[in-house]
Amino acid sequence: DIQMTQSPSSLSASVGDRVTITCRASQSISSYLNWYQQKPGKAPKLLIYAASSLQSGVPSRFSGSGSGTDFTLTISSLQPEDFATYYCQQSYSLYTFGQGTKLEIK
C-alpha cells in the first residue's frame, strides 16, 4: 500500500502570507496527486488534481507542483476563507489520503 505523509501537521499563518504544504509518497506516484480543502462540518473540496491542475472555480492563489514522490501545495497570499484543513491524496494505486494539515490563524 502507498502511504502519504504531509508536513507540517499544523501551521499558523497570517492573512497575506505565502504558505507551502508538503506531501510525500512512500513510492513514486507519477503525477497522480490531488489536494483537497476541508472546513469544519463540511465535505472536502477538490482544489488541485494531477499534481498541478487547478480545479474549475478555485482561486488562482492556489497552486500545486511536484511529481514522483514529493509534492507541494502553495497558497500565494492567504485569505481569511483559506483557514481550513488540507489533505493530499494519491490516485496511482487505489486511493490514500495524507493525515491532513490544519492551517490556523496566527
Next chain:
Amino acid sequence: QVQLVESGGGVVQPGRSLRLSCAASGFTFSSYGMHWVRQAPGKGLEWVAVIWYDGSNKYYADSVKGRFTISRDNSKNTLYLQMNSLRAEDTAVYYCASDVGGYAFDIWGQGTMVTVSS
C-alpha cells in the same frame, strides 16, 4: 445542479448491519465511478471503497474488506454501502464522492453519520 445526497446513517450496535445510500442528480450517474470515503470524529479522511461506472469492478480498503459491500443501481441513480459486522472503529461520517472529471473526487455529498455503540 450536480448533487449527491447520502442517507441511512444512525446508531447501531457492534456486530449489526447498516446500509447507506447515496442519491445522485445533475449528472450522468451511470458514466462515472463512485466512491465511499469516511472520517472518524476528529480524524482525517479514509477512502473506503470504489465501484466502476458499470459495477464491473469493486475495490475496498483493507480495513473494511470482507465486511462492507459497495453496489449501485444505475436505473435509480443510487449508490449503496452495505456494512456488516460493524465495529466501534467504523464510527465516522460517511461521504459518497464521484470522479466526474476523471482524475479526483470532484463531487461530494454532505455526509451521513454512523455511530457504532452498545
